[in-house]
Amino acid sequence: MNIKLYCAYALFFFGIIVNAQQVLTTDEAVKLALEHNYGIKIANNTVEVAENNTGILNSGYLPTLTGNAGATLDIQDSEGQRVDGDVIIAKGIETRRYNASVNLNYTLFDGLGRLYNYKRLKEEYQLSELEARETIETTMLQLFSIYYTVAQLSENTEALEETLIISKDRLTRAGYQFDYGQSTKLGVLNAEVDINNDSINLINAKQQLRNTKRDLNVVLGNQILEDYNVDTDLSFLLALNKEELLEKTKANNVSLLQTERNINISQFDIKTNKAQFLPTIGLVGSYGWNESSTDNPLAFTIQSTTSGLSAGLNLSWNLFDGGGTLTRVKNAKIVLENQKLQKEQLNIDIERNFNNAWDDYQNKLVIFRVQEDNIKTSQNNFERTQEKFKIGQVTSIEFRQAQLNLLNSELNRNQAKYDAKLAELTVLQLSGELLNVDF
Secondary structure: OOHHHHHHHHHHHHHHHHHHOEEEOHHHHHHHHHHHOHHHHHHHHHHHHHHHHOOHHHOOOOOEEEEEEEEEEEEEEEEEEOOOOOEEEEEEEEEEEEEEEEEEEEEEEOOOHHHHHHHHHHHHHHHHHHHHHHHHHHHHHHHHHHHHHHHHHHHHHHHHHHHHHHHHHHHHHHHHHHHOOOOOHHHHHHHHHHHHHHHHHHHHHHHHHHHHHHHHHHHOOOOOOOOEEEOOOOOOOOOOOHHHHHHHHHHHOHHHHHHHHHHHHHHHHHHHHHHHHOOEEEEEEEEEEEEEEEOOOOOOOOEEEEEEEEEEEEEEOOOOOOOHHHHHHHHHHHHHHHHHHHHHHHHHHHHHHHHHHHHHHHHHHHHHHHHHHHHHHHHHHHHHHHHHHHOOOOOHHHHHHHHHHHHHHHHHHHHHHHHHHHHHHHHHHHOOOHHHOOO
16 A cells, blocks of 8 residues: 555544544633532632631620529438427438529620621631632643643644654655665664654653543543543733733732731731720520429428529629730731731732743743744755655655654644743733633
8 A cells, every 4th residue: 555545544544533532622621620629629618618607606796595404303311309399200301303494695795806806707708718719720720731731742642643654654665765776774774763763752652641631630520531632722812911910910919819818817816805905794694493392391391483584794804814915916916017028028029920920921922933933944844855865865864854853843832832821821820810811
């Protein structure tokens, strides 16, 4: 069979197999990760816990209501003397007592400690939302990093397969030339060595591709149970404006927003600790029932029952606790000052990181364009060298070098392509826009 026809059939059937496999798009990957990634699930559960903590049931504003009940039985011997001198002895006297009560306690005033603690819990809830957002952003960046690695390895594998087909075609030609006495056995041996090297490279690339697909499936919560392909077409957000993104970074960066929430929490910590300098006023109330019965002949009454309501106010004021509250207030102020300093430092770091990421993105875009131009040059050089090789005007070594130059150009172009896309995603993450972009 003609080698070109063989290659055409091989590529055709390979295309059928590829098309039969599931194609995982970026949108589908993002959806699967948001629904099934374990890190995101844990982060969402943490947010739910923080939301529960902000409810009225955890605010301290509701009263406490407790119920108590009891029963006792006493068996005793009793001896007594009456005024007339008679002595009465009773053995095995039973005395039964029953009681039940409902008690209510409500704090009317605690120095506004409950109010500040409630506001603090609100801030913690918002902080947990930011932490969940940070987890999602980190997971999305991890997802795209692995996804584009799969895409790069897929394209690399295709390039290596094409290289192997070309090397096999070269071996066939070298065999014909040797059979007709147009070349020596050395040409055949060199072609066989190159085929072996290309085969090993292809085997390694396919294994690396399978491993990386498994890594991607882990990020997706192991939701894909069969082999799949990824979309290798991508576009760049070339309309990004540096100044606008920098302003969004200062306003929406998740690390900065977390620092602001921590500052608010520290401010409420100071107020909560100061509230302990003030008294606590509480309301107490109860309804009780008691019953007692006895068969003691010396008792004035053999049965009594009481029931009723009681209510009152109590005041508690810790006038001096050894300086513990004052120490906590001072330490809380120092923590607040440190967090403000951390925010200032973080502003500087994030602006530097953004500028570095932006420049890295622009440089990698340029490198990608250069590599695309280099592909055209390498392809043109290979095609000319291939034609000259067919008519014997260049050696197999020169042909192999042109073949490797084309392969390296394709691999370098693939590397530059996905490096530029990941650099773009890093810029979007720093600016807080990663979850707002349609991929």
